[in-house]
Amino acid sequence: MEIEQTALPGIGLKHEFTTHQGRRIAVVSHRGGRRDLVLYDRHDPDRACEAIQLNDEEADALVELLGAPRIVQRLNDLHREVEGLVSVQLPVAAGSPFVGRPMGEARVRTRTGASVVAVVRGAQVHTSPTPDFLLDAGDVVVVVGDLESTSAVADILADG
Numbered sequence: 001m002e003i004e005q006t007a008l009p010g011i012g013l014k015h016e017f018t019t020h021q022g023r024r025i026a027v028v029s030h031r032g033g034r035r036d037l038v039l040y041d042r043h044d045p046d047r048a049c050e051a052i053q054l055n056d057e058e059a060d061a062l063v064e065l066l067g068a069p070r071i072v073q074r075l076n077d078l079h080r081e082v083e084g085l086v087s088v089q090l091p092v093a094a095g096s097p098f099v100g101r102p103m104g105e106a107r108v109r110t111r112t113g114a115s116v117v118a119v120v121r122g123a124q125v126h127t128s129p130t131p132d133f134l135l136d137a138g139d140v141v142v143v144v145g146d147l148e149s150t151s152a153v154a155d156i157l158a159d160g
Helices: 055-082 108-112 147-159
Strands: 004-008 011-020 024-030 035-040 046-052 085-092 115-121 125-128 138-144
Touching: 046 055, 055 138, 108 115, 125 147, 138 147
Parallel strands: none
Antiparallel strands: 004 011, 011 024, 024 035, 035 046, 085 138, 115 125, 115 138
């Protein structure tokens, strides 16, 4: 898929693409942080028929809704390509020593070789969480590695 990027002087940046059904869609990112989702007329791709303004929270929610299933699909595709690679979803129990602490303190990659690719909190998916991401009880940590390394991560999250 080709995404066209256009600078909009004094406004921000526009990214446009055409769906497989021929529908033109754009996202305008304003300098102030607002995002507009623009749908173009099916018969006149130069005429916007609707623009939906999204604040930061709404834009993040839309990204999470659209992105989470794609992450799972990509991981599943990768598993088929790489023998021995697994992804596991590890819940963070209320009694975990890492509740309320930055994820980096667990030193997961250093200690196990496995990678944390996402943290699911309620309906939100936080992809590629940074070391300063604070873990909460009930979070689900998505880890990729081999069976041994992902099992070791489960032990770390449970016992420290």
